[in-house]
Amino acid sequence: MLFARPLAELIAELERLPGVGPKSAQRLAYHLLRVSEVEAFRLSDSIRNAKLKLRFCESCQNISENTVCALCSDAGRDPTVLCVVAEPKDIAALERIHEYKGRYHVLHGLLSPMEGVGPEHLRVKELLGRLSDDRIKEVILATNPTIEGDATSLYLAKLLKPVGLLVTRLAHGMPVGGELDYADSATLLSALEFRREL
16 A cells, blocks of 8 residues: 555545545645644534534525524615525625625536536525515526526526516626736627716
């Protein structure tokens, strides 16, 4: 064996993390062996606490320490607008701009037939259940402009439009401060397609 068994097991577990290849897993494992026991156990305790104490909000499916998350509990948020995102991290991105004041719904993934992810694997049923709230007037589909994101948005729009809701999608195209000659063809096409009147 190239590594002692406990080290090999640690490397193997780290390698299972998204975006961590064999070399990165080895670097992380050696780093964890170099830090003090206090630091290493603090990391393992935080992982254990997260797994034991966190759950999904019963309303929006965001990660929460409580049955209902802080965003859903906030009476100051607009109950007439619902923003649908793929992952909890997308909420953090939208909250950083301090402009959106509505509520959220997390799908926990995107449709991906190639990977065997269909509507039954997403939190679509929970989304449809929330539509019984007559206060919801608009659903914003805030999925990434990828094949999977577009497919998910189209699927959801077909489900939601017959309910009589305004269904919108985040615009995408040229970044602020970007230059036309540096933009790729797909970005330019998207910017042209989603242009708006001035």
